[in-house]
Amino acid sequence: MPRVVVDVMLKPEILDPQGQAVANALPRLGVSDVSSVRIGRRIEIDFTGEPDLDRAREIADKLLANPVIEDYTVRLVTDDAVDAHP
Amino acid sequence: MPRVVVDVMLKPEILDPQGQAVANALPRLGVSDVSSVRIGRRIEIDFTGEPDLDRAREIADKLLANPVIEDYTVRLVTDDAVDAHP
Numbered sequence: 001m002p003r004v005v006v007d008v009m010l011k012p013e014i015l016d017p018q019g020q021a022v023a024n025a026l027p028r029l030g031v032s033d034v035s036s037v038r039i040g041r042r043i044e045i046d047f048t049g050e051p052d053l054d055r056a057r058e059i060a061d062k063l064l065a066n067p068v069i070e071d072y073t074v075r076l077v078t079d080d081a082v083d084a085h086p
Numbered sequence: 087m088p089r090v091v092v093d094v095m096l097k098p099e100i101l102d103p104q105g106q107a108v109a110n111a112l113p114r115l116g117v118s119d120v121s122s123v124r125i126g127r128r129i130e131i132d133f134t135g136e137p138d139l140d141r142a143r144e145i146a147d148k149l150l151a152n153p154v155i156e157d158y159t160v161r162l163v164t165d166d167a168v169d170a171h172p
Binding site for chain 2: 007008009019022025026029031033034035036037038039040041042043044045046047048049052055058059062063064
């Protein structure tokens, strides 16, 4: 059964201190070719029946994202893609 | 320039209280067809040159995920997909 994935990221113009902390730690790991790290949320929503993108969008609007500082995307993901761990 | 996206989710067998809180709030919004909500992190990494998946995997291992309780996936995303906000 495909699931709905909502990706919530801070708007590009909003400072992301958590991402900056990771970016600042990278030189200590010997990594010098990263220009930016941004950290957001990934929410996986399983429906009892058919996945409903409009419903997921409504949930994202009301519960998952703060539209003043965050952008979100809603999309359908098949199980194959979700389980593709390295 | 494509960017590398790391998705970090709690392993399926680990309880996700944050996701459960959202799932429990849904009936109050009139949503009754959601069976599960799981909340994880989405990390966008921009490289100064070519995106390097192996490097991103190393960063995820050492800085972004706790392999005891979390799974992660590393993938390349083009700008088009990232900007596809609803």
